[in-house]
Amino acid sequence: MRLLLVEDDEAIANGVRDALRRAGFAVDHARDGEAAWVMGGDEEYDVVVLDLGLPRLDGMTVLRRWRAEGRVFPIIILSARGAWLDKVEGIEAGADDYLAKPFEPAELVARVRALVRRKAGHAEALLTFGPLLLDTRRMKALVHGSEVNLSPLEYRLLHALAHSGGRPLSAGELSEMLHGVDAAEANAIEALVARLRRKIGAEVIETRRGFGYCLMDG
Amino acid sequence: MRLLLVEDDEAIANGVRDALRRAGFAVDHARDGEAAWVMGGDEEYDVVVLDLGLPRLDGMTVLRRWRAEGRVFPIIILSARGAWLDKVEGIEAGADDYLAKPFEPAELVARVRALVRRKAGHAEALLTFGPLLLDTRRMKALVHGSEVNLSPLEYRLLHALAHSGGRPLSAGELSEMLHGVDAAEANAIEALVARLRRKIGAEVIETRRGFGYCLMDG
DNA sequence: CCGAAGCTGACATCCCGCTGACAGCCCTCG
DNA sequence: CGAGGGCTGTCAGCGGGATGTCAGCTTCGG
Numbered sequence: 001m002r003l004l005l006v007e008d009d010e011a012i013a014n015g016v017r018d019a020l021r022r023a024g025f026a027v028d029h030a031r032d033g034e035a036a037w038v039m040g041g042d043e044e045y046d047v048v049v050l051d052l053g054l055p056r057l058d059g060m061t062v063l064r065r066w067r068a069e070g071r072v073f074p075i076i077i078l079s080a081r082g083a084w085l086d087k088v089e090g091i092e093a094g095a096d097d098y099l100a101k102p103f104e105p106a107e108l109v110a111r112v113r114a115l116v117r118r119k120a121g122h123a124e125a126l127l128t129f130g131p132l133l134l135d136t137r138r139m140k141a142l143v144h145g146s147e148v149n150l151s152p153l154e155y156r157l158l159h160a161l162a163h164s165g166g167r168p169l170s171a172g173e174l175s176e177m178l179h180g181v182d183a184a185e186a187n188a189i190e191a192l193v194a195r196l197r198r199k200i201g202a203e204v205i206e207t208r209r210g211f212g213y214c215l216m217d218g
Numbered sequence: 219m220r221l222l223l224v225e226d227d228e229a230i231a232n233g234v235r236d237a238l239r240r241a242g243f244a245v246d247h248a249r250d251g252e253a254a255w256v257m258g259g260d261e262e263y264d265v266v267v268l269d270l271g272l273p274r275l276d277g278m279t280v281l282r283r284w285r286a287e288g289r290v291f292p293i294i295i296l297s298a299r300g301a302w303l304d305k306v307e308g309i310e311a312g313a314d315d316y317l318a319k320p321f322e323p324a325e326l327v328a329r330v331r332a333l334v335r336r337k338a339g340h341a342e343a344l345l346t347f348g349p350l351l352l353d354t355r356r357m358k359a360l361v362h363g364s365e366v367n368l369s370p371l372e373y374r375l376l377h378a379l380a381h382s383g384g385r386p387l388s389a390g391e392l393s394e395m396l397h398g399v400d401a402a403e404a405n406a407i408e409a410l411v412a413r414l415r416r417k418i419g420a421e422v423i424e425t426r427r428g429f430g431y432c433l434m435d436g
Numbered sequence: 437c438c439g440a441a442g443c444t445g446a447c448a449t450c451c452c453g454c455t456g457a458c459a460g461c462c463c464t465c466g
Numbered sequence: 467c468g469a470g471g472g473c474t475g476t477c478a479g480c481g482g483g484a485t486g487t488c489a490g491c492t493t494c495g496g
Contacts, residue, residue, distance in 0.1 A: 210370030
């Protein structure tokens with residue numbers, strides 16, 4: 001799950017980044033508005049956390065430009081200005097949420113998770129696919145009610161499939177999501193899927209030959 | 219746009235309801251938890267605004283029950299309790315947003331709008347042609363409601379025909395679309411169509427002798 | 437009734453995806 | 467610092483589904 005954090009205050013940025021990383025997000029960090037603008041134009045992030053008071057290019061401007069360009073990723077505004085008028089303005093400009101400083105990192109994490117849930121079209125932090133239950137808050141998986149020990153990559157693979165909304169994800173796409181930008185990692189994904197199937201049961205991960213992988217219904 | 223407001227305090231309810239109606243929502247009003255529970259079970263609301271301190275059935279309980287039942291409408295919590303821990307708890311329980319009292323109705327309206335926007339991004343991509351239903355997100359086809367397993371080429375062929383706007387596509391065109399630039403693959407397309415017809419029913423793909431193929435109306 | 441376009445079943449091939457084994461890497465622990 | 471173990475990428479081989487090809491048949495239009 002890729003997330004862009006736009007924040008110039010290093011102290012706040014470090015705290016937030018750590019909290020988000022612990023929550024399982026791959027966090028990119030932009031320190032000014034122009035960097036944010038470029039990064040948001042290149043990558044397709046799952047969520048953007050956007051400070052308003054930025055050097056070089058104001059946060060609201062970045063927000064409006066993104067929306068004018070048709071970028072649809074969820075955006076949470078962080079701001080020192082907590083008056084209701086500021087909040088209304090931010091949200092009407094296209095933000096999905098508005099959090100006034102100072103705030104507790106845990107609340108930000110909760111709100112980010114709510115947006116990810118909503119973006120994927122479901123409402124709960126617990127997702128079930130047949131015998132598999134994915135607890136996205138604790139980052140754990142249960143099969144038939146008993147906990148399964150997953151490696152980081154295995155968990156992220158399940159997480160990616162669980163949030164794809166039923167769309168099959170190809171090995172290439174998955175490789176790109178789990179590793180860096182460029183894929184091309186031999187058959188690493190197939191091997192990963194095989195190991196995962198041994199742990200959680202073969203039928204949970206469906207192979208759609210020629211399309212990719214997806215999780216079983218239920 | 220239908221909205222359910224759950225709030226027992228008449229003064230707050232009136233203010234909020236007026237603001238939401240002015241914003242164009244059709245507002246239903248529940249004054250206690252049990253009424254809310256019933257109404258949310260019957261109707262499919264676009265957004266629910268849920269107070270936590272309710273007579274007869276606690277707001278958090280209603281929220282959890284809805285989510286346990288699989289109701290996915292966006293929920294905004296209203297609460298007098300504004301501590302970050304309360305907010306985290308509410309959101310993790312399945313709410314999409316949390317607004318502490320006192321609040322400005324305009325802010326609530328803005329947040330409701332943000333949720334509606336986000337929900338609107340989930341337009342379903344379903345195309346129907348007679349008994350055939352093409353689910354472009356899952357890349358699956360249903361015939362008379364039962365799932366059909368399509369090979370990649372078969373799916374792409376249907377997809378191409380579905381997007382041709384009723385214009386028949388010749389074997390040559392189809393071959394060019396499915397394979398590379400130059401077509402000329404013997405009668406591969408005819409064979410493909412034959413296999414496809416066996417799976418989804420012959421009448422779905424019409425042959426327009428001399429012109430090509432197209433999907434039946436529907 | 438004829439010819440061409442299209443259909444179909446059989447078959448061969450090819451490539452995708454599965455698997456088990458192995459190796460390098462990193463972290464932990466003695 | 468070295469040993470051990472878990473995690474993950476790589477390789478080679480295999481099985482089977484996907485798809486092109488062909489030959490013969492059917493259908494349509496004139």
